[in-house]
Amino acid sequence: MTSSSGKQRYYITTPIYYVNDKPHIGHAYTTLACDVLARFKRLDGYETHFLTGTDEHGQKVEKSAEKAGVDPQTFTDQVSQNFRDLTAGFGFSQDDFIRTTEERHKKACQALWKRLEEKGFIYLGGYEGWYAVRDEAFYTETELVEGPNGQKLAPTGAEVEWVEEPSYFFKLSAFTEKLLEHYETNPDFIGPSSRRNEVISFVKGGLRDLSISRTTFKWGVPVPGNDEHIMYVWLDALTNYMTAVGYPDVESGIYQKFWPADLHMVGKDILRFHAVYWPAFLMAADLPLPKRVFAHGWWTNEGQKISKSLGNVIDPFALKDEFGLDQVRYFMLREVPFGNDGDYSRHQMIQRINSDLANDIGNLSQRVLSMIFKNCDAQIPTPGAYTEADQALLQQAEALLPALRDHFDRQSFHKGLEQVWDVISAANRYVDEQAPWGLKKTDPERMKTVLYVLADVIRQIAILVQPVMPESMDRMLSQMGVDPEKRSFADIGLSLQSGYALEKPVGVFPRFVEEEA
Numbered sequence: 382m383t384s385s386s387g388k389q390r391y392y393i394t395t396p397i398y399y400v401n402d403k404p405h406i407g408h409a410y411t412t413l414a415c416d417v418l419a420r421f422k423r424l425d426g427y428e429t430h431f432l433t434g435t436d437e438h439g440q441k442v443e444k445s446a447e448k449a450g451v452d453p454q455t456f457t458d459q460v461s462q463n464f465r466d467l468t469a470g471f472g473f474s475q476d477d478f479i480r481t482t483e484e485r486h487k488k489a490c491q492a493l494w495k496r497l498e499e500k501g502f503i504y505l506g507g508y509e510g511w512y513a514v515r516d517e518a519f520y521t522e523t524e525l526v527e528g529p530n531g532q533k534l535a536p537t538g539a540e541v542e543w544v545e546e547p548s549y550f551f552k553l554s555a556f557t558e559k560l561l562e563h564y565e566t567n568p569d570f571i572g573p574s575s576r577r578n579e580v581i582s583f584v585k586g587g588l589r590d591l592s593i594s595r596t597t598f599k600w601g602v603p604v605p606g607n608d609e610h611i612m613y614v615w616l617d618a619l620t621n622y623m624t625a626v627g628y629p630d631v632e633s634g635i636y637q638k639f640w641p642a643d644l645h646m647v648g649k650d651i652l653r654f655h656a657v658y659w660p661a662f663l664m665a666a667d668l669p670l671p672k673r674v675f676a677h678g679w680w681t682n683e684g685q686k687i688s689k690s691l692g693n694v695i696d697p698f699a700l701k702d703e704f705g706l707d708q709v710r711y712f713m714l715r716e717v718p719f720g721n722d723g724d725y726s727r728h729q730m731i732q733r734i735n736s737d738l739a740n741d742i743g744n745l746s747q748r749v750l751s752m753i754f755k756n757c758d759a760q761i762p763t764p765g766a767y768t769e770a771d772q773a774l775l776q777q778a779e780a781l782l783p784a785l786r787d788h789f790d791r792q793s794f795h796k797g798l799e800q801v802w803d804v805i806s807a808a809n810r811y812v813d814e815q816a817p818w819g820l821k822k823t824d825p826e827r828m829k830t831v832l833y834v835l836a837d838v839i840r841q842i843a844i845l846v847q848p849v850m851p852e853s854m855d856r857m858l859s860q861m862g863v864d865p866e867k868r869s870f871a872d873i874g875l876s877l878q879s880g881y882a883l884e885k886p887v888g889v890f891p892r893f894v895e896e897e898a
């Protein structure tokens with residue numbers, strides 16, 4: 382989004398996480414993808430707002446608190462902290478962390494409710510049907526599947542219970558055509574396209590009005606004017622994206638700057654809520670719709686579905702402790718085409734660390750900086766005239782920024798990284814072809830030019846890879862004396878400063894060696 386001041390803006394959100402559970406790899410994955418995009422946009426000169434947080438109301442959380450033997454507020458305070466710890470532990474750079482139990486959020490939810498009511502899209506009725514607490518979702522009889530013991534289950538496998546209670550309804554059925562028209566005229570609204578097609582066929586099947594209040598428990602935002610009812614947790618939860626930018630104060634600077642959001646990142650399981658219900662609520666309230674919703678896939682563990690009952694939940698902190706934070710960040714975004722399901726395999730993790738990181742980028746920078754250290758009086762050399770080979774490599778590096786913008790705007794992290802690694806491979810081939818070690822005696826000026834070209838290509842790559850591996854790239858850039866103020870994408874065109882005195886270079890990506898059993 383461009384404002385009148387000309388400054389480009391970017392508002393990105395993660396789903397807010399249920400506080401019934403400890404953070405696992407799935408949570409880390411969604412937030413990581415957003416963190417990378419937020420960092421990318423900041424480095425690209427955008428004023429960025431990156432939001433994450435916790436979803437603390439509803440029956441599922443109330444039940445978990447009951448099970449833990451504490452009141453829901455104490456329970457949510459504790460579990461929400463685990464998610465904050467995850468953001469700190471993974472170096473996530475959110476600008477705000479929202480909790481739906483905050484006063485600002487209650488105010489926003491109630492304001493949105495009143496607006497939907499004023500516009501005539503809410504009516505009182507009675508709900509009779511199936512409800513899955515695990516999914517916090519309503520299901521029709523025809524959607525249910527048969528479980529192993531003949532019991533009825535939600536299509537997600539969650540247990541369902543029969544509910545009969547008075548309920549307010551949202552006139553979702555009035556939005557079937559409008560939504561379809563929106564998907565049609567905004568082809569980028571839902572990504573990836575396979576998921577977009579699924580949503581379109583779901584909506585084409587026709588939409589029924591949606592139950593948006595509950596009366597059989599208390600843990601939620603009271604319905605304005607009738608506190609026998611609390612708001613359906615998904616209406617409450619989705620509103621968080623606007624709460625965080627000041628809604629209902631639509632005149633506020635932050636709302637003006639950042640609403641509508643540029644991207645809601647979600648997992649495939651919650652796309653329907655974001656791509657159908659949420660835009661319908663906003664259309665009904667006559668508020669601007671987010672520009673894009675992207676659904677990523679799910680991780681399995683060594684080929685198996687991840688579940689608590691199988692005991693194969695992957696703890697993101699354990700991964701980080703064993704392999705290193707940047708290594709894990711890189712692996713998650715490089716290993717699996719973003720949008721597809723992916724499998725976590727220890728073997729593949731080690732493979733990526735040793736091949737892409739230690740061998741490719743790690744070795745390149747270590748070789749080049751060591752040669753400069755040994756053969757150029759430990760100073761970044763001054764280059765002479767460039768040959769065609771030099772220019773070809775530099776041009777390949779220069780082409781990366783526009784390519785990455787393109788890939789990252791489509792959330793194709795794997796493709797962006799693949800292209801960066803193509804340049805790393807080209808640089809490694811160039812080292813071998815130019816053989817700077819042999820030039821020391823025969824043509825020391827040419828050796829300096831070759832090493833300078835390489836160091837400058839490494840600088841450009843390190844700047845571009847900062848969003849994915851911030852800490853390692855920081856070290857790589859510091860070793861070459863790149864001013865911390867000169868590491869944004871606008872600085873890529875500046876060349877590396879000759880004459881900077883290097884410390885003895887230290888490898889940034891060690892090989893991972895499996896300990897003997």
Ligand code: MSP
Pocket residue numbers: 395396397398399406407408410411436618619621647648649650651678679680681687
């Ligand atoms: N509270 C709702 C979201 C409300 S947003 C207005 C919710 N929370 S959740 O904690 O259950 O899930 C949050 C995210 O984690 C979802 O995007 C989900 O797809 C993601 N993942 C949960 N398990 C996952 C994997 N095994 N793999 C990848 N992501 C997964 O839903």
